[in-house]
Amino acid sequence: MQLVFASNNKNKIKEIQQLVPSEIQIVSLEDIGCNVDIPETADTIEGNAILKAAYVTQNYGYPCFADDSGLEVDCLNGAPGVYSARYAGEPKDDTKNIEKLLAVLKEESNRKANFKTIICLNINGEQHLFTGIINGEIISEKRGTNGFGYDPIFVAEGYNKTFAELSIEEKSHISHRARAVKQLIEFLKLK
Known part of the structure; x- marks a missing residue:
């Protein structure tokens, strides 16, 4: 089975390819000749x-x-949420996003947060949604060099390493995206 993953984010594509069984071939937007930056104009993660x-x-x-996907911080009423990638403004900048979030949380004791991923699958004229969430907290300084986005400041519940300190293999077993992709794979196995 061949499925287009509507992304040109090489980190995400690599992460997804490691999660799906070999009988599912993941094709990127670039592979189908789509070089458009698809507008993400919805006001929810699901909508995008x-x-x-x-x-x-x-x-x-x-x-x-x-x-x-988005990072939802409890004390910020779920922000940055759908605006996670552009939290510090345009253009997207992971370092500036992290700096802004750490500044906003500087005096905050409640640092609970979660990463949420929603996957939308369009197949055989039907639409299906899958949700993956991992709870954790935001630490006060960056640690680790793996991953992307907010990974250097997010520690998942039950772990003492940030997502950026975990290997891609370790992260891909526990992440929000992994949880949503596992639901997607289970659904596809039934097809």
Whole structure:
């Protein structure tokens, strides 16, 4: 089975490819000739996943899945959430996003947060949604060099290493994206 993953984020593509069984071939937007930065204009994580999958299905006709993820911080009422990638403004900048979040949380004692991923799958004329969440907390300084986004300041519950200190293999077993992808894979096995 061949599925388009509506992303050009090489880190995400690599992470997903490691999670899916070999009989599912993941194809990137670049592979299908889509070089457009698909607009993420929804005001929810779920909405952005739906927009991206719909764009590929409508314009290219392939079975497709798209994800959107965000970091939700409890004391910020779920912010940065859907705006996680652009929290510090345009253009996207992981370092500036982290610096802004750490500054906002400087005097905050409640540092509980979660990473959430929503996957939207368009296949056989149907749409299916899968959600992965991992709880944890935001630490006060960056640690680790692996991963991307907020990984250097997020420690998952039950762990003492940040996502950026974990290997890609370790992270791919526990992450929010891994949890959503596992649901996707289970669903596809039933097809």
